[in-house]
Amino acid sequence: xxxxxxxxxxxxxxxxxxxxxxxxxxxxxxxxxxxxxxxxxxxxxxxxxxxxxxxxxxxxxxxxxxxxxxxxxxxxxxxxxxxxxxxxxxxxxxxxxxxxxxxxxxxxxxxxxxxxxxxxxxxxxxxxxxxxxxxxxxxxxxxxxxxxxxxxxxxxxxxxxxxxxxxxxxxxxxxxxxxxxxxxxxxxxxxxxxxxxxxxxxxxxxxxxxxxxxxxxxxxxxxxxxxxxxxxxxxxxxxxx
Amino acid sequence: xxxxxxxxxxxxxxxxxxxxxxxxxxxxxxxxxxxxxxxxxxxxxxxxxxxxxxxxxxxxxxxxxxxxxxxxxxxxxxxxxxxxxxxxxxxxxxxxxxxxxxxxxxxxxxxxxxxxxxxxxxxxxxxxxxxxxxxxxxxxxxxxxxxxxxxxxxxxxxxxxxxxxxxxxxxxxxxxxxxxxxxxxxxxxxxxxxxxxxxxxxxxxxxxxxxxxxxxxxxxxxxxxxxxx
Numbered sequence: 001x002x003x004x005x006x007x008x009x010x011x012x013x014x015x016x017x018x019x020x021x022x023x024x025x026x027x028x029x030x031x032x033x034x035x036x037x038x039x040x041x042x043x044x045x046x047x048x049x050x051x052x053x054x055x056x057x058x059x060x061x062x063x064x065x066x067x068x069x070x071x072x073x074x075x076x077x078x079x080x081x082x083x084x085x086x087x088x089x090x091x092x093x094x095x096x097x098x099x100x101x102x103x104x105x106x107x108x109x110x111x112x113x114x115x116x117x118x119x120x121x122x123x124x125x126x127x128x129x130x131x132x133x134x135x136x137x138x139x140x141x142x143x144x145x146x147x148x149x150x151x152x153x154x155x156x157x158x159x160x161x162x163x164x165x166x167x168x169x170x171x172x173x174x175x176x177x178x179x180x181x182x183x184x185x186x187x188x189x190x191x192x193x194x195x196x197x198x199x200x201x202x203x204x205x206x207x208x209x210x211x212x213x214x215x216x217x218x219x220x221x222x223x224x225x226x227x228x229x230x231x232x233x234x235x236x237x238x239x240x241x
Numbered sequence: 242x243x244x245x246x247x248x249x250x251x252x253x254x255x256x257x258x259x260x261x262x263x264x265x266x267x268x269x270x271x272x273x274x275x276x277x278x279x280x281x282x283x284x285x286x287x288x289x290x291x292x293x294x295x296x297x298x299x300x301x302x303x304x305x306x307x308x309x310x311x312x313x314x315x316x317x318x319x320x321x322x323x324x325x326x327x328x329x330x331x332x333x334x335x336x337x338x339x340x341x342x343x344x345x346x347x348x349x350x351x352x353x354x355x356x357x358x359x360x361x362x363x364x365x366x367x368x369x370x371x372x373x374x375x376x377x378x379x380x381x382x383x384x385x386x387x388x389x390x391x392x393x394x395x396x397x398x399x400x401x402x403x404x405x406x407x408x409x410x411x412x413x414x415x416x417x418x419x420x421x422x423x424x425x426x427x428x429x430x431x432x433x434x435x436x437x438x439x440x441x442x443x444x445x446x447x448x449x450x451x452x453x454x455x456x457x458x459x460x461x462x463x464x465x466x467x468x469x470x
């Protein structure tokens with residue numbers, strides 16, 4: 001059980017750098033050997049992350065929704081030696097392997113990112129990005145985007161409930177469209193106001209653009225191990241390619 | 242006479258056509274506790290927001306410790322010493338855990354990191370919420386949220402505490418608790434509330450704000466109902 005969520009307590013700076021390095025290497029490679037090594041890396045990360053399989057699959061399913069189109073059109077549209085044909089549609093070897101490559105790359109990158117970064121809170125990640133010398137404006141943008149998306153969702157649920165409580169049932173008529181438009185309009189105005197108030201409340205507590213964290217990262221032996229092994233593995237992947 | 246800690250001099254502010262104050266003056270002395278009442282929309286919240294520099298007045302001055310505040314830098318200094326607790330605790334709490342939220346202000350003020358856990362548990366003890374450190378802020382009850390929101394400001398050890406309707410959705414027991422907490426603080430306080438009994442219990446003086454004029458509060462139940470129409 002101790003091994004279950006080792007990654008959660010690791011330094012987010014190391015995790016961000018590993019995820020970034022991994023993503024770059026995997027995105028740029030054309031070699032299946034590298035992808036095999038990458039898959040091993042992902043497996044180890046996932047088992048150390050303590051995330052449930054179901055949760056991870058849900059995330060990946062979402063990504064693959066976008067991939068479907070690419071994966072199913074590439075084999076037919078890429079020129080190359082003929083593999084097989086279905087009626088007038090011809091599948092090339094090059095196309096099939098390219099589709100497989102795209103599919104594997106995308107999934108591996110998403111899986112590695114989820115495994116490495118999901119175990120840190122956005123607050124910790126924002127703080128880590130500060131330490132990695134990412135410009136303040138970018139970090140704030142990231143943090144507030146996340147924060148306001150959450151507020152947007154909350155406000156939307158409130159409004160929806162208010163409408164439902166007064167007997168609103170969506171139909172395909174002008175009244176429904178108008179009501180929906182009101183809801184969306186109200187949602188934008190309210191979320192804006194609310195985000196403004198959150199920002200002001202932060203100002204009142206001395207906010208100056210940086211995110212101090214409560215649990216400060218201290219370079220522990222665990223982090224050193226993760227950085228060392230992760231880094232070496234990435235180098236190995238580079239050499240294999 | 243001692244120097245006032247906070248002074249508002251001839252403050253004027255309006256939202257477009259609607260004039261809230263034209264010539265508002267107010268003095269708050271160290272340790273003084275002041276209640277502020279008034280009809281809805283009289284500008285009580287606006288007044289608090291003007292004090293901490295979230296809004297800027299059209300005319301007049303906000304003077305803190307004898308020094309007029311004009312620039313954002315002045316107000317940054319002021320906000321380190323004047324804490325505002327918002328009306329809606331959901332606006333105030335944005336960190337995942339209670340401890341992180343309470344630590345946010347002190348960390349911004351540069352309180353040494355080693356002192357933070359002790360400070361957090363001290364504040365929680367003061368609020369009667371011992372052991373709440375790792376609780377998730379948006380899963381707290383309404384009353385707990387309100388107390389934690391107060392705690393996030395108390396952790397900054399303000400000299401002046403501004404409270405906007407602190408009794409909001411508190412049950413009678415929690416209101417008693419709040420009264421005890423506020424009475425135990427040495428900070429000067431301005432408390433906006435509609436709850437006369439609560440204000441009488443906590444504050445030294447109660448003012449009534451209406452049509453831009455601050456006047457000492459007298460019993461005006463019948464009049465204010467009449468005036469509302």
